[in-house]
């Protein structure tokens with residue numbers, strides 16, 4: 001039985017004052033009926049984890065493939081864990097595109113993250129041009145093949161389907177389009193991992209809001225959401241958590 005997951009990706013947003021949103025979220029959902037995760041910027045992970053005290057999970061947004069060494073500016077999986085993170089987002093399209101992260105790099109980072117005991121949330125998704133030319137499932141298939149590490153398991157891997165054209169745009173795929181990709185990803189995971197593939201949580205991400213969350217959560221094989229903009233305010237994200245609890 002997969003436990004649903006509402007994950008917030010704050011991206012490069014959030015100062016110390018923003019910790020009050022985490023406080024408000026926990027106050028509004030003291031014992032949520034689903035997993036709740038906030039991935040703030042690295043500078044806030046320690047403070048957020050101290051505040052959350054395990055009531056919600058805290059995660060990073062990236063990590064280095066190596067555990068330590070001469071990599072100026074790098075943040076290792078071990079450091080995230082040490083700061084109180086339990087999850088890490090890897091292969092977000094903003095990093096695949098802006099930081100030239102290949103499937104191979106995502107694979108290396110995920111291998112290290114999982115071996116350090118972090119849950120890796122690996123993002124995949126097509127561009128609008130790829131969708132228009134009917135290549136969506138091919139793109140997802142090749143990203144999954146290239147990015148998923150050999151040590152992936154139901155407990156330590158989450159996949160987020162984030163169509164690039166839906167991120168921050170206010171546009172979302174139709175529920176049928178979401179279902180098609182999620183059913184495909186489920187089948188791929190079962191092919192790869194057998195019964196354990198059925199335990200991997202598949203999140204949808206891209207313009208999830210309180211107003212569309214319930215419809216998206218009713219789609220089979222959608223086990224939650226990876227939320228950007230609407231995770232910054234406890235009131236919006238709390239409404240998404242409530243929709244997931246009710247799903």
Ligand code: 13P
Pocket residue numbers: 009092162166167168169170205206207208226227228229230
């Ligand atoms: P938005 O929810 O702002 O569209 O962002 C989605 C996202 O990229 C989450 O990782």
